[in-house]
Amino acid sequence: MLQINHLEKIYRTEEVQTKALNNVSFTVQEGEFVAIMGPSGCGKSTLLNIIGLLDEPDGGTFTFAGTDVTHVTERRRAELRKTHIGFVFQSFNLIEELTVAENVELPLIYLGVGATERKEKVQRVLEKMQIMHRRNHFPQQLSGGQQQRVAVARAVVNSPRLILADEPTGNLDSSNGNEVMELLTELNEAGTTIVMVTHSEHDARYAHRVVRLLDGQVVLENVRV
Amino acid sequence: MLKNYLLVAYRNLLRHKGFSFINIAGLALGLTACLLIGLFVHDELQFDQFVPDGSRIYRVYTQQTTTETPESHASVSPMFATTLKQEFPEVEQTMRILMTGASLNLLQAGEKKIYVEDGLIADSTFFGIFQLPFKYGSPTGALDGTSSVVLAEEVARNFFGDVNPVGKELKINSTTVVVKGVLQSGLDKFHLKINYIIPLAAAQLPQQRMSNWGWQQFYTYVKLKPGADVRQTQAKLRDYLTQKVQPTLSENDKLTSVPYLQPLHEVHLYSSSFKYDSSVKGNITYVKALGVIAGFILLIACFNFVNLATAKSMQRAKEVGIRKTIGASQQQLMLQFLSETVLLTLVSVVLAAVLTSLLLPVLNDFTGKKMAFDLLRNPALLGLLAVLTLVVGLVAGFYPALVLSSFQPVKVLKSAVVTDGIFGRVQWLRHGLIVVQFALSVFLIVCAFVVFQQVSYLHNKDLGFNRDQIMFFPMRGENMNKQYETFKNELRQVPGVVAASIGYGFPGDQVAGDGLIVPTNGEKKEYPTTQLMVDYDYIKTLGLQLVAGRDFSKELTTDKDHAFILNETAVREFGLGTPQQALGKTVQWPVWNDKNPDSLKVGKIIGVVKDFHYKSLYDRLEPAVLQIFPGAYWKVAVKLKGTDVGSAVEGVKQVWTKFSPENPIEYRFLDDNFDEMYKAEDKLKSLLWVFTGVAIFVGCLGLFGLATYAAERRKKEIGIRKVLGADVSSIVALLSKEFMVLVVVAAVIAFPLAWLAMSRWLQDFAYRIDMPLWAFGVAGLLAAAVAFLTVSYQAIKAATANPINNMRVN
Known part of the structure; x- marks a missing residue:
């Protein structure tokens, strides 16, 4: 599903050039659950942003579902994001002015889904995430675990083919963290491809395999945990 | 979404x-x-927009060519209307309104007597130019004859209540007129303030005056036929004046101004600097x-x-x-x-x-x-x-x-x-x-x-005279006008009254202008001069300062007919040297006297007063002459003591009632006149x-x-x-x-x-x-x-x- 070849990303400030990604290559098959690990600053998040079409590489190619998307327009990226990709962040990133249900509904609005269908889908996914009773609350009224469940609900509400999770348990205690990992595993078992960036060896065990990065380079791959 | x-x-x-x-x-x-x-x-831009055919209506005004900066005058000779109507085929209608100054007239119906200002004296074509809506009566023929009047709705209601007053009689001062129509109220966006209109024919002005190009006493309006080009008409009018009118005038009467046709819609906002204009003015x-x-x-x-x-x-x-x-x-x-x-x-x-x-x-x-x-x-x-x-x-x-x-x-x-x-x-x-x-x-x-x-x-500048505590009013009634000397003497007896003066030409009030003939280098030259018609108490009442010579004196009988006092500006502009040097020089003035238009008052300069501002500070000081001329007296200024003004005013009122019981007194204070000038x-x-x-x-x-x-x-x-x-x-x-x-x-x-x-x-x-x-x-x-x-x-x-x-x- 994802084909990454010789990917490079360079950050430039006035005086210093930093290679965030250096000749990174790996593939992710449809239905796989892949964890990307490595120390802080190794380029994990940069890689995830490129996969999520939020950032562009400076070299190499990136193929998404058979299409070369290395250098497509911003409009096309937005299109691909909203139809195929769901995001889960460490800091949840819910919109504070919107209720739980409204936050989950948002991707459907941008997709142009009709109101009745939106309502149904939101209800279904909230029930699935066991957060239905909190549907009219605002994010700041929820616990961290609940917030992350809402974020996962939002990521999956339009049934994307790929979920990108950036340290999804980083801000959670262990029991809440486990719950979220169980959720992701369930989604993966239902057929969704998942790429997750994590620091946690514990979380990485949920994945089918681990890609380890160091200083912008892949140092180990295909390690089954 | x-x-x-x-x-x-x-x-x-x-x-x-x-x-x-x-x-x-x-x-x-x-x-x-x-x-x-x-x-x-x-609201300001809406002025006169409601007048039908307003885009074809123009006001005639003139711009002086002799003054240092161009000065626009809203009042013009009656001959403009006559000429435009007779000689210009593109003119549909003309109309004149007599400039009367802001005077109050006593209107009376039955027992009810009220002073009313803003009465217009206009040609019978008034409603042909301004098709104003009538509440009662009809505009056709409303200003025909010499004894008709058209009232504003508010005035009509004051006198006759809510009934239709058309056909009823009304007295204006002592003349009886018949109500021919009542205008609808709500004319607050019209540039003329109207309380009533009487026909110009009622004023019975002598033909000799009405055909005079020098008598600039009328607001004049023109309505052009549809399609006429106003610029052409204006150019033709100027040509007509230079070619046909100027040659017929004597050297002293030559026109010194250029006429303009001002669109009706500009009258309100674009006339703020106009002189002799009594329309409701805005300022663009x-x-x-x-x-x-x-x-x-x-x-x-x-x-x-x-x-x-x-x-x-x-x-x-x-x-x-x-x-x-x-x-x-x-x-x-x-x-x-x-x-x-x-x-x-x-x-x-x-x-x-x-x-x-x-x-x-x-x-x-x-x-x-x-x-x-x-x-x-x-x-x-x-x-x-x-x-x-x-x-x-x-x-x-x-x-x-x-x-x-x-x-x-x-x-x-x-x-x-x-x-x-x-x-x-x-x-x-x-x-x-x-x-x-x-x-x-x-x-x-x-x-x-x-x-x-x-x-x-503007409010506090030293105007060269003392404007405080001066009660000011016009004389009314035959008795008072005839016995003005006795009236003044009795006013002076009132406790709290310091001085009293009767004349025409008080500061802040209207003043007259006329030529003064001054001998210069052996030649006689006529200078336009403000004429202040005063009495022996004017200088004292207003607190003017003499810089040379003396005040008028009752004891010297020649002062009445053979003495003039100038202001400093006059001395300077007439080239008379220092104020001291000006004393004793002879000047002449063509007396205001209809019987003998050529009679001259000849006299000596007996004094020079320090310049004082009798007009608003918008206007530069002009040469002014003070002289004794009882024929023009009609305004009274009474200087009161600072303490207990109330009882002094009461005293003045009592004297008034003695001399003019049929007319109520209408007074104000002189400094109010000045404050009013700077309202804008x-x-x-x-x-x-x-x-x-x-x-x-x-x-x-x-x-x-x-x-x-x-x-x-x-x-x-x-x-x-x-x-x-x-x-x-x-x-x-x-x-x-x-x-x-x-x-x-x-x-x-x-x-x-x-x-x-x-x-x-x-x-x-x-x-x-x-x-x-x-x-x-x-x-x-x-x-x-x-x-x-x-x-x-x-x-x-x-x-x-x-x-x-x-x-x-x-």
């Missing part, structure tokens, strides 16, 4: 109450000022100035919005990142932010509409207008508000929307607080806008100070204060908001500085410096502009203050002080906060 936008917008408004308040209050205040000014300007300069101020205030309010929205964008960045990650396009986000601004503007517009309805009565009271702000009955107004909402919302919201919607999710989602780097590029814009806001404020403050100074000068300036002054205050307040609201965000942004820096040993004052200075520099830049920009604008305004006054330099200094300091106070509140708050808390920001 829109519902989602509005929902977020609404919750955002509630969440950031301070921000919302600043924006909404600023915009609402700005819009209120704009709406009020807009209503005023609209003031209308334009107010329009500009309204624009300024709205601009300041819009800038607030742009500034606060971009400053606050750090808080919205995360939301933008999330929405983009989920798949929102930049257009969708722009639309979202624009709809937020429009919503916010809508709230402000609604508030402004409420404020406007509440404040309009105050403005109406102040301007004497009857403006209405009735949204339900005026769909156009509602439409205008809708357009205003959209335009202000889009203008103010466009740039912030562009900035916000262009954020990159990768950059804004990562850190909890977005660093200032991304926002650096909007910093220059924010600073630029603050500079513009403060430049506008400083500009307005300087203008307000200069106008204040000039207006005080007084109003301008008040309006400037109010709107300058609004502009500064709205600007400060924005500055306060920005200072809040600046303090927020630099919290960590402040914490670190404090830990390193900075004290409160150095941190306040640090935070305030950023804004104070902007105020200084603003002042540097505003000063020359204010100087230019105010120099031009002052040019209109013949007597004016020097540009007050202190106004600039004080305006700059005031703006700086207001800015400092606004900013320092936030600065002190930030500086006194616990540094440890501040450093935990990141």
Whole structure:
């Protein structure tokens, strides 16, 4: 599903050039659950942003579902994001002015889904995430675990083919963290491809395999945990 | 989608109450000022627009070619109407109104007697030119004959109640007239004030006068036939005067002016400098100035919005990142932010509409207008508000929307607080806008100070005579006019009366002009001179100062027919040397006497008075001559003692009743006449204060908001500085410096502009203050002080906060 070849990303400030990604290559098959690990600053998040079409590489190619998307327009990226990709962040990133249900509904609005269908889908996914009773609350009224469940609900509400999770348990205690990992595993078992960036060896065990990065380079791959 | 936008917008408004308040209050205040000014300007522009065929109606005025600066006179010779009607085929109709000055006439019906001003004496073609709506009667033939009158509705109601008075009799002074019609009320947007109109034929003016090109006593109107070109008519009229009229006139009577045809729609606003004009005048300069101020205030309010929205964008960045990650396009986000601004503007517009309805009565009271702000009955107004909402919302919201919607999710989602780097590029814009806001404020403050100074000068300048406590009224009734000497003597006996004078030509009242013949270098030359027809007590009553010679004296019998007193300007302009040298010189004056037009009064200059201002300070002092001429006496000035004015006035009233029991007394005080002259300036002054205050307040609201965000942004820096040993004052200075520099830049920009604008305004006054330099200094300091106070509140708050808390920001 994802084909990454010789990917490079360079950050430039006035005086210093930093290679965030250096000749990174790996593939992710449809239905796989892949964890990307490595120390802080190794380029994990940069890689995830490129996969999520939020950032562009400076070299190499990136193929998404058979299409070369290395250098497509911003409009096309937005299109691909909203139809195929769901995001889960460490800091949840819910919109504070919107209720739980409204936050989950948002991707459907941008997709142009009709109101009745939106309502149904939101209800279904909230029930699935066991957060239905909190549907009219605002994010700041929820616990961290609940917030992350809402974020996962939002990521999956339009049934994307790929979920990108950036340290999804980083801000959670262990029991809440486990719950979220169980959720992701369930989604993966239902057929969704998942790429997750994590620091946690514990979380990485949920994945089918681990890609380890160091200083912008892949140092180990295909390690089954 | 829109519902989602509005929902977020609404919750955002509630969440950031301070921000919302600043924006909404600023915009609402700005819009209120704009709406009020807009209503005023609209009302001024509506003058005479209701007159049918108004685009074909013109007023004849002349511009003097002999004066130093061109001087426009609204009253012209009666011959213009005659000539235009007879010689110009494109003229459909002409009409003249006799200039009578602001005189009161006693109207009487049955037992009811009321003094009424603003009566017109007009050609019977009046309603052919101005097709005014009638309540009773018909315009056809309403001014035919010599004994008809058309009344204004209010006057008719005063005398006859609510019944139709057509056919009933009315006395004007002692002449009986018949009511032929009643005009509908609501003529407040007509340039002529009408209480009643009587036909010109009733005045029975001698034919010799009506065919005189030198007697400039009429307001003259022309209606051209459809399709006629007014420029051609005007050119033809000028040619006619040079070719056909001038050759027939004697050397002394030659015309010294050029005629113009002024469109009816310009009479109200474009005649503010006209002399001998009694129409209801506006002033296009003031209308334009107010329009500009309204624009300024709205601009300041819009800038607030742009500034606060971009400053606050750090808080919205995360939301933008999330929405983009989920798949929102930049257009969708722009639309979202624009709809937020429009919503916010809508709230402000609604508030402004409420404020406007509440404040309009105050403005109406102040301007004497009857403006209405009735949204339900005026769909156009509602439409205008809708357009205003959209335009202000889009203008103010466009740039912030562009900035916000262009954020990159990768950059804004990562850190909890977005660093200032991304926002650096909007910093220059924010600073630029603050500079513009403060430049506008400083500009307005300087203008307000200069106008204040000039207006005080107008009111308080030493006019060369003592204008305080002088009671002033015209004589009425045959008995009083005949026995004016006895009347005056009895007035002087009243306790509390210091002196009394009877004459024609008192300061602040109408004065006559005529030629004075002065021998110069062996030749006799006639100079246009103000004629002050006085008695032996005039100089004493007004407290004029003699700089040479003596006052008129009753003991010297020659003073009555052979003595003149000049003012200093006359001595100078006639080339008579020093005041002392002028004494004893002979001058001549063609006596106002219909029986023998050639008779001359010959006499010697017996005195010279120090110049005194008998007209408004708009007018340069002119040569003036004082002489004893009882034939023209009709006004009385009574100087009262400062103490117990009330009983002195009572005493004067009693003497009046003795001499003229049939007429009630109508008096005023001389200084009121002068104060009245500067009413427009007084109003301008008040309006400037109010709107300058609004502009500064709205600007400060924005500055306060920005200072809040600046303090927020630099919290960590402040914490670190404090830990390193900075004290409160150095941190306040640090935070305030950023804004104070902007105020200084603003002042540097505003000063020359204010100087230019105010120099031009002052040019209109013949007597004016020097540009007050202190106004600039004080305006700059005031703006700086207001800015400092606004900013320092936030600065002190930030500086006194616990540094440890501040450093935990990141």
